[in-house]
Amino acid sequence: MALRVLIVEDEPEMAALLRRGLEAEGYVVDTAPEGVHAMTLANDRPYDIAVLDVMLPGMSGFEICRWLRRQDEALAILLLTARDAVDDRVKGLDAGADDYLTKPFEFVELAARLRALRRRDAIGGARVDVGTLQIDVAQHSVRTDGRELRLSRTEFDLLRLLAINTERVVPRSEILDSIWGSTAHVDPNTVDQYVSYLRKKLDASSTTARIVTSRGVGFQLIAPPRI
Template sequence: MRILTVEDEREMADLIARGLRADGYVVDVAGDGVEAMAFASDGGYDIAILDVMLPGMSGFELCRWLRRQHSGLAIILLTARDAVDDRVRGLDAGADDYLTKPFEFVELAARLRALSRRDAIGSTRMHVGGLHIDMTRHQISTDSGELRLSRTEFDLLRLLASNVGRVMPRAEILDVIWGSAAYIDPNIVDQYISYVRRKLDTVDAHVRIVTARGVGFELIAMDP
């Protein structure tokens, strides 16, 4: 698995890169957004780890650019800010996860393992309602066109589609998609369900996500 790390603090960048390489990842390090864009233009990355406070181009701006160019890329933001508005801004920019500095490397490693486990869900292709799901290309389309999703939105919808007709408990969704309730606010599940619902409303999906109050969520296929 290839990871692009974007961090302007050299000591922090070296620390992250050494830890990731020790865990078996292939790592490239960029010091700013422009250098990161040059790396990413060649493609081939599975995950990008972005510091928010970068010189010139912010991590939020870089995140939006990466999401437009590489829809299947998983993106984690690193930020010294812990305000709710900053976390929401990062998720809205297309990030899949975030870590607030300072953090322990074991926490970052756990988030990366959670992202890696997502690829084990389901088969290569799947059809549910009007959705055509391509796991290899990380794309979901309908007869009316492609559904533009972030990596986490894709993985969440894919998980629900793999369990169509079954209520998925929030705790199970949190564990599969985000890795551990110890590091993530459980309300993030509801937030991303809302994102996916809004996008499903824009296409002929012929599916809907139903809330099982106090339990979780279920994807139901409907007749065209």
Template sequence: MRVLVVDDEPEMAALLSRGLVGEGYAVDVATDGIQAMTLAAAERYDIAVLDVTMPGMSGFELCRRLREQARGIAILLLTARDAVDDRVRGLDAGADDYLTKPFAFVELAARLRALRRRDAISPSSLDVGDLAIDLAGQRISVGENQVRLSRTEFDLLRLLVEHREHVMSRREILDAVWEAGTFVDTNIVDQYVSYLRKKLDAVGTSVRIVTSRGVGFRLTTEAT
């Protein structure tokens, strides 16, 4: 597993690098967003650990660019901010998880292991009703109509597919998709359900996400 660490503080970057190498990862370090994008263009990384507060390109912007450039990469943000708006902004930018400074390295290592488990899917594609799901490319399609999902949208869809016709509560979704449910407002679930519904509509599928008022959501292939 290859990890890209991006932090403009040399001591923190070196500390993270040493710790991750000790965990068995191959690690490259970048000190700013431009260098990180250059490395990501030349090397395939499984995980990126990004500091949010950097001069020039912020961790949020770098996250968005990596999500577009490096297909399938898992992204964890490191931030000294603990405001809900900043955490939501990071998740909206395409991050898979975040960790607030200061943190214990053992927690960082555990979160990276969780991201690796999330990637452990064997089939490359899946059909649900008329919807084709490209698990490797994180795309959905109906015939020639194709749309790419963000990583979080993809994880949400996969969860609903695995439990289709079963109502998943917001808390169950939060714990499964974000794996940090205690620290994230449940409203983020509704926000991503809305994003996913728009993309399902865009490909013209009959697959729908149904709201069970006061409970949660379920995926159905039943016609209205």
């Protein structure tokens, strides 16, 4: 069954271009020029992926993202932003976005990001424990000492990847390929940014698990035993 994508974009030419490209990739696509229309569509039918422009009339892409995330935790959300400021990226992640693209971008890059999001959903498995972390792969949830650790989809996928490879350092290139589906269209610094977001959340929790950096190579999740 074809996956259904919701595009929220107020520029008609851009919306039409994205629609044609994604339909050629085999997706079923609906478009909305602003937030109220998008919310109406999302109430009427389920979507697998949402592609949201940040700069929209009325509700911003961040606000729509928060609303969509409250309706469906499993929805994959990609933000399109004309600004590359770190604050915008952090705001998008905090709103519940899984990934973002900065305009202008090539359609092949967007398609690669969506394929990567689809692969994440295809990953099976049960539970992975690292120290006090309990990572439920099927439910996309993380708990430590009985408390839920709230992570964005991308933060969860990064933690899962590190958790199933605790015996080794995971190279940046492998992280890019596993989570974003490519090393060609993604800035390698993106990995460091997401590691930083995840590390702060781990450090603020009660877990014994920590992410360590192997300079010039990659990252490893370790969990010293409790005494």
